[in-house]
Amino acid sequence: MKQDLRSKWKNEVLVGDGAMGTYLYTLGFPVGISFEEFNLIRPDVIRDVHRRYVEAGAQVIETNTFSANYYKLSKFGLEHKVEDINREGVRIARQAAGSDGYVLGTVGSIQGGKRMNISSRELKMYFEEQIGALLSEGVDGILFETFFDLEEMRIGLNVVRNLQDVPVICQFAVDDIGRTIDGYAIEEAFAILIQEGADVVGFNCHSGPKGIHSVMDRLHGPLQVPMSVYPNAGLADYVDGEYIYGATPKYFGESALSFADMGSRLIGGCCGTTPEHIAAVASALRGYVPVPLAEVSPLSYDPVDKLVHEHKEEKQDIPKRHRSFPSIVDLVKERHTVIVELDPPRDLDITKFMKGAAALKEAGADALTLADNSLAVTRMSNMALGHLVHSKTGLRPLIHIACRDRNLIGTQSHMMGFDALGIDHVLAVTGDPARFGDLPGASSVYDMTSFEIIRMIKQLNEGIAFSGKPLKQKASFVVGAAFNPNVKYLDKAVQRLEKKIASGADYIMTQPVYDKNLIKEIRRATAHITIPIFIGIMPLASGKNAEYLHNEVPGIQLSEEVLTRMQGLQGEEGRKEGVEIARELVDAAMEHFNGIYLMTPFMFYEMTATLTKYAMEKSKEQKAHLFHL
Incomplete structure (x- = not known):
């Protein structure tokens, strides 16, 4: 036997x-x-x-x-x-x-x-x-x-x-x-x-x-x-x-x-x-x-x-990198805080980009956020530009990192590079599929979901590598998550958002909102959420820009009122009306949220600089009014 x-x-x-x-x-x-x-x-x-x-x-x-x-x-x-x-x-x-x-x-x-x-x-x-x-x-x-x-x-x-x-x-x-x-x-x-x-x-x-x-x-x-x-x-x-x-x-x-x-x-x-x-x-x-x-x-x-x-x-004794200035999360708890997005260029000339960063710094922006090849269109490395922005203007960089372009190895390597450069504010996003961009034959990696990338970045803060190995130092990343409120069922979108928060998100940045009533709805639906929310506002550049965003770009939906106001406008006239609409949205957002997230269209940084100044001055006026009361 x-x-x-x-x-x-x-x-x-x-x-x-x-x-x-x-x-x-x-x-x-x-x-x-x-x-x-x-x-x-x-x-x-x-x-x-x-x-x-x-x-x-x-x-x-x-x-x-x-x-x-x-x-x-x-x-x-x-x-x-x-x-x-x-x-x-x-x-x-x-x-x-x-x-x-x-x-x-x-x-x-x-x-x-x-x-x-x-x-x-x-x-x-x-x-x-x-x-x-x-x-x-x-x-x-x-x-x-x-x-x-x-x-x-x-x-x-x-x-x-x-x-x-x-x-x-x-x-x-x-x-x-x-x-x-x-x-x-x-x-x-x-x-x-x-x-x-x-x-x-x-x-x-x-x-x-x-x-x-x-x-x-x-x-x-x-x-x-x-x-x-x-x-x-x-x-x-x-x-x-x-x-x-x-x-x-x-x-x-x-x-x-x-x-x-x-x-x-x-x-x-x-x-x-x-x-x-x-x-x-x-x-x-x-x-x-x-x-x-x-x-x-x-x-x-x-x-x-x-x-x-x-x-x-055993991991609590690992040293943590010192942060040289307060985090966005700490800042937005104290006052209205403005983050401005400026897309990296599609070519090798960064002159206009750096001028825009300097203008936004002068306007009072609290952070400059840089997308990670948004809409799957190839742009200059946001890591390199984020470092340049900080070293040359002193403006805090807030870098997007997409699941689309890097596998687990590349993502951890990328995050380690951010840590070495002192870039500690990131926004974790899924990333638009490569087939819709300028290189449709490129692979979309997606080793991780947006939930997983948040969790794994926060794991670096515990001194643990993606592989589970102990690191000799803890990172100090402040991780944001994206939120699209332009949906039919807002409460379901909030439920998805709650999962990102459970994964470790420290703050939220929304897709552009073009409806003042929707801002109120977002406040209602997220009243129980304790981490800061930055309401996304992107000034429109023209009537055609408005139509394109409304009809063709995922996650963006314009109200009928906005579409009507922008109809047929172009050039300076279109940008002027776009700023005016955005100013009204900033007013509505500041009633309910401390966080404002401005997105610059077509490198017209003058538009978001104007809105930044407006938001900061309005915030000061509100503070002064409260002080006198």
Whole structure:
């Protein structure tokens, strides 16, 4: 009778299999399809891959079910086949493994290291469906692999423990810093998982043998459970449209011995590995007699709630960058405050832009805000111009940052650059899709939503990188969120706004408003909101400008009165009437809000300078009147 896995890996090192997805790619199958669906439509292909790994010496086979959950399969219209794909995956693996082999039901991370708007309840539901199907076919254990954060892993582990008492292996994908993406040191994460019932803990993917070896070197003392290791075949190189992995089978086999000496009892391969790599591992471990796992008590950490407390406490000692002047949030609580938007130029000449910034500073603007390639039109870097504005005029820059143009790497790098330059006021926006701009062939990245980018920027203020790594210094960003009140159902828009506030927004800037009654409605609908709101006002430049904004620009809606007043006007006459309408809107806004957000049309900075002076003088008059009362 076959020995139970828990007993098996106490006294010997088991050889796992290698990659499925990257190996299928090398066999000529294209990317962009669901390899999990092959369990149903090409079972012969999956069975053949399993068979090759078994013939290479693998004793433990993973089911081809890494992404076979509702969320991932829905991208291919296969969400209704979760149970079928997982059940068949176990059957195929069992046929290939034979009577002596072991089959692990493979469960991959749903979030994949991204900050996604998937609730814990949804994750639990997705895991229950997939894991339930795997367990129903009698797998020898469950393997969680390529998880980046502890909290998602805990949800999956608890699902298994509530369903059945089978061996569970929990593998993280981490780099050599050794932290999960939600900020836990790997020892902390392992301690929590062991407390909650993990039989084996370990690593896979993300890096090759050296990177995983570096993390294992940082572990203090032996664990009381076995470890598992499934490295990539080194780092991938992109050559002529293909990903090439450089670690040779010989090197992989040598690394396996090192991992075994460090307490690993299950060793296989991840991305880039082939049956040849697994054959080298099996050859290297043939006849290997492991030292018994040390009989030690669980890792010397306190209960989970204390772990989390200490995890947060350790970051409070990190120094925070000093802010040289009061934040906009502090300022607007004391008096009327004016932010003016001036778009960066579309070419390399910044002469007019800098003149405009100087004029707005002289007019009394409290901050100059710069859009991030608004309407997906390519403009000069707002980071560079924001730095120039501050250094040459002393005016506070408030920089927009869009989710559209940068992935997670680029976004954090960008924010770190802002911090280094002392630019600490930002506005987080989604960004208009690239296909509507001047380079329609460009990619729209959208690694994050506006909610997620707010939350992750505020995470930098806690001294934690997007990856979860601790930073040597805390940032001091004041993060704004955009709000469009020009909608049919204002209360629903406010509900969305509340989510941004919950994500950490410090202040709100609205889209342009052209209706005095709407300003009153905004006050009513947001009366419960405690963070400052800056009412957006953009003076119209002409009748055609008014028609264009009303009919073609998302998020902008003009009242009938404004459209009538601007009809047919152009040139100086149009700008004069536009300023007059804006002045009336400023009056209405100042009755209900301290924050005014002026947007400059077509670089006519004289218009917003005039309105800035007007707002500041009106504010002084109101203060003087109150003083005399």
